[in-house]
Amino acid sequence: MPSDGLLQAARLSGIAILFLIVLLIGCIILLRVWLNTRARREERLATRWLPIFTQAIEEGRHPPLPRLGPSELALVLGLWLRFYQSLRGQARSRLRDLAGEIHLAAFARRLLTSRNTQERIMAILALGHLGEETAWQDLERLGQDDNPMLSLLAAGAMLQINAVWSIEDVLARITQRSDWPMTTVSLLLAEADPAAVVPALRNAVRLSPPKRLPRLLPLLKVVNVTGSADLLLPLLAADQPLEVLVAALKVAEDPLLLPTVRRLVDHPEWPVRAQAARALGRLGETADVTTLRALLSDRVWWVRYRAARSLLKLPGIGPAQLSEFAATSSDRFARDILGQILAEAEAAR
Amino acid sequence: MISDQPLEHWVLALQGFFLLYFLLLNGGYIALNLLSLLTLRQYFARRSLEFLPQAHKGFDLPISLLVPAYNEEATIASSVRSMLQLAYPEYEVIVINDGSRDDTLASLIEAFALQPFPEAYWRRLVTQEVRGIYRSTRHPNLRVIDKANGGKADALNAGINAARYPLFCAVDADSVLQRDSLSRVVQPFLEDPRTLVSGGTIRIANGCRIRHGFIDEIGLPHNPLALFQIVEYLRAFLFGRMGWTPLNAVLIISGAFGLFRKEAVIGVGGYRTATVGEDMELIVRLHRHYRLAGKPYRITHVPEPICWTEAPETLRVLKSQRMRWQRGLLESLAANARLLFHPRSGSAGWFAFPFFLAFEALGPLVEVVGYLLFGIGFALGKISLEAFATFLVVAVGLGVLLSVSALLLEELSFRIYPQPGQLLRLLAATVLENFGYRQAIAVWRFVALLRWIGGASQGWGTMTRSGNWQAETPRPGGGSAPPAT
Secondary structure, eight states: OOOHHHHHHHHHHHHHHHHHHHHHHHHHHHHHHHHHHHHHHHHHHHHHHHHHHHHHHHHSOOSOOOOOOHHHHHHHHHHHHHHHHHOOTHHHHHHHHHHHHTTHHHHHHHHTTOSOHHHHHHHHHHHHHHTOGGGHHHHHHHTTOSSHHHHHHHHHHHHHHOHHHHHHHHHHHHHHOTTSOHHHHHHHHHHSOHHHHHHHHHHHHHHSOGGGHHHHHHHHHHTTOOOOHHHHTGGGSTTSOHHHHHHHHHTOOOGGGHHHHHHGGGOSSHHHHHHHHHHHHHHOOGGGHHHHHHHTTOSSHHHHHHHHHHHHHSTTOOHHHHHHHHHHOOOHHHHHHHHHHHHHHHHHO | OTTHHHHHHHHHHHHHHHHHHHHHHHHHHHHHHHHHHHHHHHHHHHHGGGGSTTTTTTTOOOEEEEEEESSOTTTHHHHHHHHTTOSOSSEEEEEEEESOSSSHHHHHHHHHTEEEOOOOOOOOSOOSOEEEEEEESSOTTEEEEEEOOOOHHHHHHHHHHHOOSSEEEEEOTTOEEOTTHHHHHTHHHHHOTTEEEEEEEEEEOTTOEEETTEEEEOOOOSSHHHHHHHHHHHIIIIIIIHHHGGGTOOOOOOTTEEEEEHHHHHHTTSOOSSOSOHHHHHHHHHHHHHHHHTOOOEEEEEEEEEEEEOOOOSHHHHHHHHHHHHHHHHHHHHHTGGGTTOTTOHHIIIIIHHHIIIIIISHHHHHHHHHHHHHHHHHTTSSOHHHHHHHHHHHHHHHHHHHHHHHHHHHHTTOOOOSHHHHHHHHHHHHHTTTTHHHHHHHHHHHHHHHHHHTOOOOOOOOOOOOGGGGTSOOOOOOOOOOOO
16 A cells, blocks of 8 residues: 555645646636737737828828827837838838837837847837937947847947947957857848948958958958958968968959969868869969869869869850860769769759 | 565555656656747747848858658659748759659659759768769759668768758658748758757648648648647647757757758768667767767757648557657667766756656656556555556646646747637647557557567558648648657
């Protein structure tokens, strides 16, 4: 027979479990009811506000604004953001006017201290779009937040409000915050004022230590920095770290870099050779045929593949020449990869 | 009376053991539940980035979609057709015909106008012989590898060899994807460059309406086995996977849909062919390799439902599937036993591995033996009716409680079953699955455990593919999917 203590414990556990089951089922049902009620409320609000937004965007005027309850402001802010982010030009300016009439900026500033992350994100985005300089200090503080999303979007908002003031600080943080996704960083920089971003980025590349460069160099392409030979030449020295060399080769588009790129096709690290082969496709001349043909026999597939593709991009080289190279090559690797590239070129036609 | 005393001590000790085991097991699940809440909260906050409509446009990483196919003649063409319509800027589809004995290859050649392609195939992982590579003349991003039969793992390794892009996504040929599946599952790679694997949440397609290879309307199946599996999947994905995510200790990413960093997988030797649980084994091996080497990495999971699969609707197929999963789990843990309590193994080796070993691998043993002993004890009069009934209430009640808590997580997050009638049916299923269904699963897993200990081999079994979804009707069961919880 089980001990009374054990049985009593099991009995109490059973009662507690049954109680919890009933409680959770109650929660599920109440949650469903609450969510349905909220969805209906949101629907009613959208029905009321959509014609106002539409008329404001199209005609620059709108019917009388309905009175907004405090709980409705966040929903209207969300609606406003959706419209704003899907439009351009004059429509955006009209939306900003409408935001002024419903005091959206003041509400967004209050939301910056909300405990709800989603609300804070909406507030940051809105303040950036509205160019709200009064929120500068709050955004600066949020730019230091541990949460990568909040800090990155706050940095983006600061770039929108005043790129000249913020760009140096933002670039420094891009190199330090490895938790900031480069995709979003690229997007925010691409939308910022290039007159402020380009010189600051050039400066940052020039002054940053090598370990920070792999995050900065791809941005040269994002913001279309031209004439970057002076910046990239020292970074394409063979003794630079592998990551720096690869990142620099990826953005090497200035013909002045051609002699330096040619020297890197013999680098001991295959990612460098592959990127050098690729860069030769962009920058190379007919004289580079010999170099690229030699790379067709490299021991690494990617180097052979990049070399074969680059050959086809060189001036005066077409499928007929590639077929000839394949026919005259004594190396099986070279023949195979040329066969593949020719078939790819044929399929792409 | 004297001879009864040692027996009573045994009974008492066993009851104490079972109570402690149940406490630890359910304490673990409750902790996972709380962690899932945290993960879901963070996920939904991150999803707010969708306010940026162009957030990742033009920056997405290209993906190779690998689709191993063995005797998939009935469904392969429509599967591939829907995979070619995914909303993602740059991806390729590579179907690997793993020596099918039916007309899988011929149906692909005909449906997509395939032509032999002279590809310089790079054999980085050793596989069975590749007989030929084909490329579609209609879809430049579709290739088919025809190879000698070597099993799913071998087919995936051949696909990895042929993959052009840095990320590959392993997909079952019968999986139904959401149009935005790839852009969802790639997010962790964009957000954190240390990410090696990102798994997708799998849901059950039985009862759903499928049009043109995509889910058109979400519904619940009439078949009770499929309905119970929906509740199981809620548990498995909403707190099984999500709970382990913040600890970076997810040990299972479903073979039906998972995105991998190619070089990392090649670096650990690719899929292991000598196991029936190649998907889990690879994940545990990646943990072992990276933890023990002290390399930073992340293996994560996307909570959003992005892949749908058909669940078995017959006991025979379900039994074969569950026994295979149990064996796969045991093989995966045994092959990577060094991870267990290794000084550098972190949460994967100190929490997840022991949890899976004690409660998933050996759980069926404790459960079945527990039921048996209490039954025998009751029959012999060693356990009173009250104690027996209390044991049943606690055992069944805990099962119901975990399922209901998974349903609550679903309501808090995705609510993919919006009708009140659907909610009521799911609530009923959370209770009814505890009367017979779960016990049957426990017995099958127990048998698989015994067979594994005895060294018996286990094949893939026969998975009946209906091919009905080509006719755009609700799908009955067959296919493969991940182990529960």
